[in-house]
Amino acid sequence: KNEVEQSPQNLTAQEGEFITINCSYSVGISALHWLQQHPGGGIVSLFMLSSGKKKHGRLIATINIQEKHSSLHITASHPRDSAVYICAVSPNTGNQFYFGTGTSLTVIP
Amino acid sequence: DAGITQSPRHKVTETGTPVTLRCHQTENHRYMYWYRQDPGHGLRLIHYSYGVKDTDKGEVSDGYSVSRSKTEDFLLTLESATSSQTSVYFCAITAQGDYGYTFGSGTRLTVV
Numbered sequence: 403k404n405e406v407e408q409s410p411q412n413l414t415a416q417e418g419e420f421i422t423i424n425c426s427y428s429v430g431i432s433a434l435h436w437l438q439q440h441p442g443g444g445i446v447s448l449f450m451l452s453s454g455k456k457k458h459g460r461l462i463a464t465i466n467i468q469e470k471h472s473s474l475h476i477t478a479s480h481p482r483d484s485a486v487y488i489c490a491v492s493p494n495t496g497n498q499f500y501f502g503t504g505t506s507l508t509v510i511p
Numbered sequence: 512d513a514g515i516t517q518s519p520r521h522k523v524t525e526t527g528t529p530v531t532l533r534c535h536q537t538e539n540h541r542y543m544y545w546y547r548q549d550p551g552h553g554l555r556l557i558h559y560s561y562g563v564k565d566t567d568k569g570e571v572s573d574g575y576s577v578s579r580s581k582t583e584d585f586l587l588t589l590e591s592a593t594s595s596q597t598s599v600y601f602c603a604i605t606a607q608g609d610y611g612y613t614f615g616s617g618t619r620l621t622v623v
Binding site: 412435498501 | 544556569585616617
C-alpha cells in the first residue's frame with residue numbers, strides 16, 4: 403500500500419512541450435511537496451503547498467485538497483528539466499513524509 | 512545544500528562488516544532523517560530523530576541503528592552489512608514536521 407501515487411512513471415517530451423505530472427495521495431495532509439532529483443544528483447525542494455497554486459519560473463504546482471490530488475506543470479520544457487520529479491506529503495499526524503516513487507522526465511532537444 | 516553534508520559520498524564494503532554513515536547539519540534543526548532510495552521504490556524512512564538522544568524507527572529499520580549525541584550529527588550504522596543494503600542513502604533535516612526538507616547529497620553504498 404502506497405500512500406502517494408504518481409503518474410506517469412516515465413515521460414518523454416520534445417523541447418517546448420507543456421508537461422503535466424500528477425500526484426494522488428490517500429492520507430490527510432498538512433502540506434504537499436514537489437522535489438526534483440537530477441541524475442546522480444541530490445534532491446532539491448521545488449514547492450511546498452497546502453492549497454491553491456504556486457508558480458516559480460516555468461514551473462507551476464497546484465493542489466486540490468478535497469480530491470487529494472496535485473499536479474506539477476512545466477511550461478516550455480527544456481532539456482535541462484530532465485530529472486526525476488518526486489511528490490511527497492506531510493501527513494497531519496507524525497513527523498515524517500510519505501514519498502511517491504517519482505516520475506522520470508526526459509526532454510529531447 | 513551548504514547546511515547539510517553527508518559522508519562518505521561513496522563507499523564499497525564487504526558483507527558482514529560494520530559501516531557508519533554520517534550526516535552533519537549547521538542549521539540547528541530539530542528533526543533529522545535517514546532514507547534509502549532504491550529503484551522502483553520511493554524514498555523509504557530508516558530512522559529519524561526528533562532531538563538529541565531521541566530517535567525512532569521508520570518502515571525499513573531492520574539491520575540499522577542510529578545515534579544522535581549532539582544536535583548537528585546523526586549517525587547511521589549498519590551493524591553487519593548485507594548485499595540488500597546496497598543503496599543510496601539520503602539524510603534530510605527540517606525545523607518542523609510540516610516544513611520543507613533539506614536533503615543531503617546522498618551516500619552511495621555498495622556491499623559486495
